[in-house]
Amino acid sequence: MQEQKTPRLVMEGITKEFPGVKALSNVSFQLFPGEVHSLMGENGAGKSTLIKVLTGVYSNDEGTVKLEGSPIHVANPLEAQDLGISTVYQEVNLCSNLSVVENIFIGRQIMKKGRIDWKEMKSRAEEVLARLNLTIDVTKLLSSYSVAIQQMVAIGRALNVSARVLILDEPTSSLDTDEVNQLFGVIRKLKDEGLAIVFISHFLDQIYEISDRITVLRNGELVGEYMTKDLPRIELVSKMIGKELDAVSSNRDEVAKKERGEVLLEVEQLARKGSVEPFNLDLHKGEIVGLAGLLGSGRTELARLLFGADKADSGEIKINGSKTKLNIPKQAISKGIAFCSEDRKAEGIIPDLTIRENIILAMQGINGVFNYIPKKRQIEIADEYIKLLNINPRNPEQLIKNLSGGNQQKVMLARWLITNPELLILDEPTRGIDIGAKAEIMKLMISLSKDGMSILFISSELEEVLRTCNKIVVMRDREKVSEIDNGKQVTQQDIMKQMAGGVV
Amino acid sequence: MAKSKLFWPIMVLVFILVFNLFFDPSFFTVEIRNGRFTGSLIDILNRGAPLMLISIGMTLVIATKGIDLGVGSVIAMSGAVGAMTVTGSPEGSLTPLFLAIVLALGVSVLTGVWNGVLVSRIGVQPIVATLILMVAGRGVAQLITNGQITTVYYEPYKFIGGGYLLMLPLSIFIVAFVFLIALYLTRKTSIGLFIESVGANPSASRLSGINSKNIILMVYMFSGLCAGIGGLILSSNVASADGNNAGLWYELDAILAVVIGGTSLMGGRFFLTGTIIGALIIQSLTTTIYSIGVPAETNLVVKAVVVLIVCLLQSPEFRNKVFGAFTRKGIKDTKDKGVTLS
Amino acid sequence: MKSLKLDYRQLPLLATFALFIMMYAFGSTRYTGFLSTQVFLNLFIDNAFLIIVAVGMTFVILSGGIDLSVGSVIALTSMVAASLVMNAQLSPWIxxxxxxxxxSLIGLGQGCLIHFFNLQPFIVTLAGMFLARGLSYLISVETIAINNPFFDFMASSRIPLGDSFISISVVIALxxxxxxxxxxxxxxxxxxxxxxGGNEQSAVLMGLPVGKTKIMxxxxxxxxxxxxxxxxxFYMLSGYGLHANGLELDAIAAVVIGGTLLTGGAGYxxxxxxxxxxxxxIQTIIVFEGTLSSWWTKIAIGALLLLFIVFQRVIVIRSKVKKSSVT
Known part of the structure; x- marks a missing residue:
């Protein structure tokens, strides 16, 4: 039916070039009122550039943008907002040092007699949030609320501008299931009210749950526009990566049958107040253990305890049978533990340094100040791992900040692999990287485990966990709830039940 | 990378020196007088010694995304301690000299510990943490000298800043020594890598097993030490200690030298050689202004203009806006010819 | 408990008030004559100019910036005023x-450099500081004494307040x-x-006029x-290039002791x-004490800075811990 409506927004023939890169070439996009339209593509496909052109962060070199039939030229985010085009970003882009009221109204405060009318704004803010089924004290600082609520406030701000187009850029990345459901409830409500919504996410489940239509981009070009119900998942994935999908073929039989080596790590009653309840775990050599759980279930927190990134309050860790204290990362590294953080940007890469320097950093960290690895040797190591992990570009002297997310992740892996760890902890290693790199990383995990390395794999993508892990540990509410041996009979539903708990 | 970063500073320095040649054709001549090399170039090196020293320390601090505003006060404190130790000492013995050096440098390193602990252990922003010492340190220096300008009559003390070795001022050797040590430590050990990684991303560095707290503590101690040596040279130069005015505005000159040298105030990559050139630019400016007979106070205006020009040249926004018209073409042209621009 | 619950933002401010009252009480009990209205009002009379500078500095620091040029601008202003009044014989109204x-023009220039070329406030205002002081020396290296009826009037008139008085400058400052x-x-x-000051990137994405605000x-x-x-x-009745040397530090210290976060985004x-x-x-106490030398002022300000800065850190760390235990 929607085909007969007039589109609210039409972007036609959009081209945007950066020095050396054609980020968008002749891309078209249309958006109808009362629909949720997903924008899909690998990293570098041009999704975010398209959004930035639409919201006035970038200006397009060619092409036209029409809002309700009339051409518009958006010079900056403020103009976009004035036209009714608002964006809610993954990292909530509000000011957490201001109150909720202020975050909703700042820039367009209600004035009375030349001064800001705080009283009126407070009641209006409460109304706006009530539309989103949210009742909170709006005079408190934004920073005193959870990310999920902050995101709602961001949507509230967008709505208050009488939005006609709402762009949600990876809004669910840091939300747990309940929060996602709540958000989807709000999205459906707004859709029914006739808002046109652009929804961007890496989670296929969510795309299929919420969106009506999908536009796929690849390498800055338009692949096509499809109704969600007419597009099977496997086809969507192959359209995104541009080839038939066989890299992710399953090898679960192999995974299930594998024999266990000796015990490498024994964790007993390990706990930290407010983040992990007493936790037990045995990890064998050459074993891949998946750690599944919702956000806030304590999975990252546990990993940080095992790496000494945070200090445990109580409990015991034995490595190869001997009791060990892990209070700082350096201790853990010297005991053969490596940890790839989920937050690559904040806790992984050193942006100003080269690929080579980023690779040798952890090894140099254990070597200490005076046992410096000669530069020649550094280059050899870097070259070796660039080849091994297929890192692009090949030049070890390239600055890491110029690499794509997937390649940065591979450099992080290289950093830890050269320390020759016995236990590799990977926290969401596949988040935010393209599908090709995901498959490569999973392949690598399996081959490392064959060589005897133990891996603790944290991932939100249950499919990935099932495909690679020998054993799956499920956490809920900071506690371990079950330990499942992987095999053909284990399904995503089984694990989800454990993650959700109670009656499902 | 490093070479291109040095291009503009060197050009500026050369320009200033050549500019002098127009006013004083003998500007570049170095003569031997009384068994010592003399000449304007030697003079610039000699007088610029304290600034170069302090800027070396400042470079490492800035590379960790820090800043040390306390160096001016440390100069005053170190000079005060040194001068007060040797006042009234007998000429014959060298013991007071060594005692003065040890005490003065000890106090300077302690101030570095103070700053370093505030920044690395308590987590105070560097600009704020070192502001405390900038304000209070001068008070302490005056406390040590009892608010007087103390004159030193003990001859050996004057050797630190005024002495000669191999026909060259001793201070030049001191600078060269400290510079080489800094170069060695940052290029032949992993300290340089650690400093850059801590400056660019502290939490990632910690997770890579680097003790960023100790690295930060260390650079502030080093900066304190450099300021202390500079303070001794300055105090020895004038054979006195002045708690109120010694080392006034040195922190700003040093920051200036670092920035001119190409190290970003945002931390990360640092360029020690660039810093030395930066310090020399500042010193030659001062010398130039004196030698061409413009009122000394103009120095401040010229410094301001130089800071702005250097900062603007380093600002990508400025380059885009001003040279924007050429950039796209420029990149293509240089690629074809295999030439690299700046 | 709820009625007693305080926003952690206001804690530094309360501490500042408490400290002031404590110091005042300390002075009053220790020195005779300290507890007089005039001694209190003198605080305003002697520091009227510092109050005005600190107000401007508060906005700068709230936005996450810093302005090192203020002391030099004071010197430059005094020189411009003195030379125009005395040498050029212009009317004060001009x-x-x-x-x-x-x-304002110096501020405008600094703001434009900071905004348009994305230079750091620290380094730009450092240049501004050199420039303004250098310019005032270019006008004259010597002190220029001002001898003008209007300036005399502004300097000496007293506005009675009960038995005591304030100066016109205090009114301007207030x-x-x-x-x-x-x-x-x-x-x-x-x-x-x-x-x-809270988050510049967010401010841009929220469509706030970041550039205009920064320059302003x-x-x-x-x-x-x-x-x-x-x-x-008015206070000194002279223009001199060395006036207000290091005043920027006093202004920054006053703002920090006044509870504004140096990182920006919170404060009053x-x-x-x-x-x-x-x-x-502090200065009044040192004057009343009589035997203390002037450098103790610097040491005391340094100590207070330390106290407040560490205090701010503790509050920030506490609020973070509280938050992480909630989520």
Missing amino acids: VIPICLLVG VVVVLAVFVGHYSKFGRNVYAL IYVISGFCASLAGLVFT VAGSVVGVLILGI
């Missing part, structure tokens, strides 16, 4: 607007404070300053500095005023 324009409090809390510009902040700071320069000139203009009064009371 001289005053010129002076205010000079400071007007500036009231205006600033209003701007900070009730104007769009003021709120934009807080947003900018430095214009205001420059304006306040030149106004303070005039008040300072009123706090900075109390911060100035605390600096003033």
Whole structure:
């Protein structure tokens, strides 16, 4: 039916070039009122550039943008907002040092007699949030609320501008299931009210749950526009990566049958107040253990305890049978533990340094100040791992900040692999990287485990966990709830039940 | 990378020196007088010694995304301690000299510990943490000298800043020594890598097993030490200690030298050689202004203009806006010819 | 408990007030004659110019920036005023607007450099500091004494307040404070300053006029500095290139002691005023003590800075711990 409506927004023939890169070439996009339209593509496909052109962060070199039939030229985010085009970003882009009221109204405060009318704004803010089924004290600082609520406030701000187009850029990345459901409830409500919504996410489940239509981009070009119900998942994935999908073929039989080596790590009653309840775990050599759980279930927190990134309050860790204290990362590294953080940007890469320097950093960290690895040797190591992990570009002297997310992740892996760890902890290693790199990383995990390395794999993508892990540990509410041996009979539903708990 | 970063500073320095040649054709001549090399170039090196020293320390601090505003006060404190130790000492013995050096440098390193602990252990922003010492340190220096300008009559003390070795001022050797040590430590050990990684991303560095707290503590101690040596040279130069005015505005000159040298105030990559050139630019400016007979106070205006020009040249926004018209073409042209621009 | 629950933002401000009262009480019990209205009012009379500078500095620091040029702008203003009045024999009614324009223009220049070329406030205002002081030396290296009926009037008139009095400068300073409090809390510009200090990137994406706000902040700071320069000139009745040497540090110290976070985004203009009064009371105590040398002022200010900075850290760490235990 929607085909007969007039589109609210039409972007036609959009081209945007950066020095050396054609980020968008002749891309078209249309958006109808009362629909949720997903924008899909690998990293570098041009999704975010398209959004930035639409919201006035970038200006397009060619092409036209029409809002309700009339051409518009958006010079900056403020103009976009004035036209009714608002964006809610993954990292909530509000000011957490201001109150909720202020975050909703700042820039367009209600004035009375030349001064800001705080009283009126407070009641209006409460109304706006009530539309989103949210009742909170709006005079408190934004920073005193959870990310999920902050995101709602961001949507509230967008709505208050009488939005006609709402762009949600990876809004669910840091939300747990309940929060996602709540958000989807709000999205459906707004859709029914006739808002046109652009929804961007890496989670296929969510795309299929919420969106009506999908536009796929690849390498800055338009692949096509499809109704969600007419597009099977496997086809969507192959359209995104541009080839038939066989890299992710399953090898679960192999995974299930594998024999266990000796015990490498024994964790007993390990706990930290407010983040992990007493936790037990045995990890064998050459074993891949998946750690599944919702956000806030304590999975990252546990990993940080095992790496000494945070200090445990109580409990015991034995490595190869001997009791060990892990209070700082350096201790853990010297005991053969490596940890790839989920937050690559904040806790992984050193942006100003080269690929080579980023690779040798952890090894140099254990070597200490005076046992410096000669530069020649550094280059050899870097070259070796660039080849091994297929890192692009090949030049070890390239600055890491110029690499794509997937390649940065591979450099992080290289950093830890050269320390020759016995236990590799990977926290969401596949988040935010393209599908090709995901498959490569999973392949690598399996081959490392064959060589005897133990891996603790944290991932939100249950499919990935099932495909690679020998054993799956499920956490809920900071506690371990079950330990499942992987095999053909284990399904995503089984694990989800454990993650959700109670009656499902 | 490093070479291109040095291009503009060197050009500026050369320009200033050549500019002098127009006013004083003998500007570049170095003569031997009384068994010592003399000449304007030697003079610039000699007088610029304290600034170069302090800027070396400042470079490492800035590379960790820090800043040390306390160096001016440390100069005053170190000079005060040194001068007060040797006042009234007998000429014959060298013991007071060594005692003065040890005490003065000890106090300077302690101030570095103070700053370093505030920044690395308590987590105070560097600009704020070192502001405390900038304000209070001068008070302490005056406390040590009892608010007087103390004159030193003990001859050996004057050797630190005024002495000669191999026909060259001793201070030049001191600078060269400290510079080489800094170069060695940052290029032949992993300290340089650690400093850059801590400056660019502290939490990632910690997770890579680097003790960023100790690295930060260390650079502030080093900066304190450099300021202390500079303070001794300055105090020895004038054979006195002045708690109120010694080392006034040195922190700003040093920051200036670092920035001119190409190290970003945002931390990360640092360029020690660039810093030395930066310090020399500042010193030659001062010398130039004196030698061409413009009122000394103009120095401040010229410094301001130089800071702005250097900062603007380093600002990508400025380059885009001003040279924007050429950039796209420029990149293509240089690629074809295999030439690299700046 | 709920009624007692305080926003952690206000803790530093309360501590500042408490400290002021404690110091005042300490002085009153220790020295005879300390507890007089005039001694209290003198705090305002002697520090009127510092209050004005601190108000401008508060906006700068709230936005996450810093302005090192204010002390030099005061010196430059005093030189411009003195040379125009004494050498050029211009009427004060022409001289005053010129002076205010000079400071505002310097601020405008600094703001533009910071915004358009994305230079760091620290380094730009450092250049501004050199420039302004250098320019005042270019006008004259010597002190220029001012001998003008209007300036004499501004310097010597007393506005009676009961048995005591205040000066015209105090009135000017208080007007500036009231205006600033209003701007900070009730104007769009003021709120934009807080947003900018909280998270500049967010402020851009929220469509706030970040550039205009930034430039305006430095214009205001420059304006306040030149106004303070005039008040300072009334106080000293001379122009001199060395006037207000290092005053930027006092202003920054007053703002920090007044409870404004140096990282920006939180703090109050009123706090900075109390911060100035605390600096003033330290000096008063040292004067009353008689035997203490002037350098103890610096050491005391340093100690207070340390106290407040560590205090701010503790609050920030506490609030973080609280948050992480909630989520």
